Amino acid sequence: MFNGVFKKTSYISIDIDRDNIETEPTVPEVPDGMWEKCPGCTKAVYAEDLKNNHNKCPKCGYHFRLTSMERIIMTADEGTFEEWDSDMEIDNPLNFTGYKEKIENTVKRTGLSEAVVTGKCKIGGIDTGIAVCDSHFMMGSMGSVVGEKITRMVERATKYSLPIVIFTCSGGARMQEGMISLMQMAKTSQAIKRHSDAGLLYITVLTDPTTGGVTASFAMLGDIIVAEPKALIGFAGPRVIEQTIGQKLPDGFQRSEFLLKKGFVDIIADRKDMNRCLSDLLRLHIAKKSALKSSDYYLGRNLVSGMKAKAVKDKTAWERVKLSRDSKRSTALDYINNVFKDFVELHGDRCYGDDGAVIGGIASIAGRPVTVIAQQKGKNLKENQYRNFGMPNPEGYRKALRLMKQAEKFHRPIICFVDTPGAFCGIEAEERGQGQAIANNLYEMSTLKVPIVSVMIGEGGSGGALALAVANEVWMMENATYSILSPEGFASILWKDSRRAEEAAEVMKITAKDLLSLKVIDRIIPEQYPSSKDNIAQISQYLKNYIKEFLAKYEGKNEQEIVDSRYDRFRNF
Numbered sequence: 001m002f003n004g005v006f007k008k009t010s011y012i013s014i015d016i017d018r019d020n021i022e023t024e025p026t027v028p029e030v031p032d033g034m035w036e037k038c039p040g041c042t043k044a045v046y047a048e049d050l051k052n053n054h055n056k057c058p059k060c061g062y063h064f065r066l067t068s069m070e071r072i073i074m075t076a077d078e079g080t081f082e083e084w085d086s087d088m089e090i091d092n093p094l095n096f097t098g099y100k101e102k103i104e105n106t107v108k109r110t111g112l113s114e115a116v117v118t119g120k121c122k123i124g125g126i127d128t129g130i131a132v133c134d135s136h137f138m139m140g141s142m143g144s145v146v147g148e149k150i151t152r153m154v155e156r157a158t159k160y161s162l163p164i165v166i167f168t169c170s171g172g173a174r175m176q177e178g179m180i181s182l183m184q185m186a187k188t189s190q191a192i193k194r195h196s197d198a199g200l201l202y203i204t205v206l207t208d209p210t211t212g213g214v215t216a217s218f219a220m221l222g223d224i225i226v227a228e229p230k231a232l233i234g235f236a237g238p239r240v241i242e243q244t245i246g247q248k249l250p251d252g253f254q255r256s257e258f259l260l261k262k263g264f265v266d267i268i269a270d271r272k273d274m275n276r277c278l279s280d281l282l283r284l285h286i287a288k289k290s291a292l293k294s295s296d297y298y299l300g301r302n303l304v305s306g307m308k309a310k311a312v313k314d315k316t317a318w319e320r321v322k323l324s325r326d327s328k329r330s331t332a333l334d335y336i337n338n339v340f341k342d343f344v345e346l347h348g349d350r351c352y353g354d355d356g357a358v359i360g361g362i363a364s365i366a367g368r369p370v371t372v373i374a375q376q377k378g379k380n381l382k383e384n385q386y387r388n389f390g391m392p393n394p395e396g397y398r399k400a401l402r403l404m405k406q407a408e409k410f411h412r413p414i415i416c417f418v419d420t421p422g423a424f425c426g427i428e429a430e431e432r433g434q435g436q437a438i439a440n441n442l443y444e445m446s447t448l449k450v451p452i453v454s455v456m457i458g459e460g461g462s463g464g465a466l467a468l469a470v471a472n473e474v475w476m477m478e479n480a481t482y483s484i485l486s487p488e489g490f491a492s493i494l495w496k497d498s499r500r501a502e503e504a505a506e507v508m509k510i511t512a513k514d515l516l517s518l519k520v521i522d523r524i525i526p527e528q529y530p531s532s533k534d535n536i537a538q539i540s541q542y543l544k545n546y547i548k549e550f551l552a553k554y555e556g557k558n559e560q561e562i563v564d565s566r567y568d569r570f571r572n573f
Contacts, residue, residue: 009122009292038062054271063208063228063271067110068117068134071167075275076121076130083119085149090175093144099176106137115140115170118153120162124279126286129157129164133214139171142214146174147184150218155189163201163282168219171237185217191330192221199409201285203278206233206256206265208218210511213493218392219264223406224281224346226267226274233265263348263395280344284362284369285410315479317514321487323479323530324458325421330531330539332359332417332457338540339547340365340372348399350403352432356503357388357420360403362412366548371407373400373468374417377458390459397467401441408448413551416454416468421486423464438467445470446570451554451562453547455525456480456512459530474520476512478527482520483510519572 035044038230040062050057054074057065066074072081090113092099107113115137121130131150133140150166157164164486173181192202204222208231215235227233242249252258259265267275315323323329336343340363347354360373375392378384400416407414424435445452452471460469460482476482487501490508509515512524523546531539554562 006210008288021431022489023024036064038064056271061229061270063230065169065208067136068112068132071132072117072121072130074271075123075132075165075167075278077123077125080122081130082121083117085118085152086113088114088145088149090143090145093180094176094178096176096178102138102176105305110134110136112137114145114149115142116146118149120157121262123165123275125283126279126282127160127162128282129153129162131164132167133167135171135209138174140169140214141171141174142181142184143174143177144180144184146180147187150188151191154188154195157387158191158195158198158200161198161200161324162362163203163285164195165203165205165278166218166222167205167207168213168214169207170210170212170219172214182213185213188218189221196221196223196409199411201282201410203281205274205278206231206259208232209237211235220264223409223536224266226269226277226522227259227265228271228274228549229256229268231256233259260347261354263350263353263399265348266342266346280342281362284342284344284364287364287367287369316502317481317508317511318487318502320479320511321481321501321505324481327379328529328530329458329479330469330533330536331379332376332419334371334533334536335417335455335457335540335543336363336374336538339544340370343372346403349395349402351395351398353393353395355388355391355399356386357390357424358396358400360400365489366551368551369410369412370551371403371412371414373403373419375415375465375468377419388424390420391422392420392464392467393424393429394432394434397423397437397441400468401444404445404448404452408450411450413450414448414452414471414552415547416452416471418454418456418460418465418468419458419480420461420464421459422461438463439469442470446567447563448566449559449563451550451557452566453550455543456482456521457531461486470566470570472554472562472569473522475523475525475546476521477525477531478512479530480512481505481510482512482515483508535548 008134010303034047036047036050038045038057040057041060045057045059047421048545050064055070056062057064090103112134116131116133118131121128131153154164195202202222203224203226206219206225206227208228210219210231210233212235215233218300232254233256238249238254256265256268260268267277341362343361345359345361357375358373359376360371363372365371375390376387377390378387385573404414423438453473453475454469454471456465456474456476458480462483464484465482486503487508488498491500491504492498509518512521515521516524525539525543525546527539529535557565
């Protein structure tokens, strides 16, 4: 699987100045076409090496712009591409002087009839509608025919229940077509909304450059948004912004990595990995549910029985508090990597940022796709700084909710792993609406039409934990805690003495045993020994089988029964 590739090795450090996107791509003067000059590192690259490396500079990683057919050859299963609407003719709605001649010259020079090629193909064996924008035709600008071809492709894909993939590459709206060009933004967006309402998958792949009206319409509407490294992506071009505000833009502004950090891109995929990325995403969405048998979880129950038989001396509440916070304790990613297959992490809240304290994505278990969302702590200081010590910001909760709504659209059960001291309390979190973000999760989770199970694997701190635990069932690891606030905070507020935290832990009833008796949780996941790298495989095995049991239990329920069971669970408190 590719989750490691896209999150780490695809972040290539390149300094590239490609802000003047309005000009046509230049072809350097090289003898007999044997060499190309790389715009990234300015070094000469042997053309054959470039071709063999997916048109990517072998020296600096710069992604050369591809023609639409080069992209299709790299993406589609061999011999499966069928072009649609290739004979559409470009009109001149404004009778713009010289436009007709420019189109004719561009057609002769490029061999293309427009700035987009559309059709159907197989990607990883899955029938898919596809559109590929081409910067070689008037910088991929969107005129009426571009908008019409994309709209027709989307409508046809909707009719035949096909997922769609669109590769974007554009300087924006086509000026020579004026307001008719602007209308294509709304037209394409309407078609994509109907495709989405039909419960179908839309993946966008943002390539260099994607700007203007294309960015502000179909490019940013994907269920999943993938980008090539260092691609320029934005509404207004960098030069326009600098001229407007009179300031020099920071390095990396409007590049793929910038948008990933700001929460607008799910995955950055190197070109050599793109086909595998798309194939795996399509497969995880198209996969059919396999039958779950009771035998699938007998192993888990037997393991649990064995561990109970070997149970060691019971621990105090304070001892469990300390174990729940132990830096050696297994984290959410440890469980995800051991319980599920093919986990693909998706990033961002599509609003402000990507919170390292909350991770989420798609995975499979027992052959069926699920959405996995988790609060993640680090295992050392550097990791904890990136993960904010497991304390989510508002963008973390908004990312989680975005992925939950996506799971509902594609009928995927949701598995949450909870491990947080609490929601981050800081100036920035309050400015960005921490309370509202948590409240909105509680509100929206209550009516999600897919089953949800939440597992407390470490600390379950207050509303910051509850925001991922409005579930049909809530489980707890034996050494986890779930509390209204920390024992230190409880003692400080009620007794004005935080040193009485150990005493507070006992009276707060925050252990799994206490909360099971109060019916706050539904199941205890036993730990003969505290969860760590030494026993994560064993614990994950019976957790995996418990999840299979949960999925089998809810398989026969309709959407209203699933929603009502969750409502009744919390209504009874």
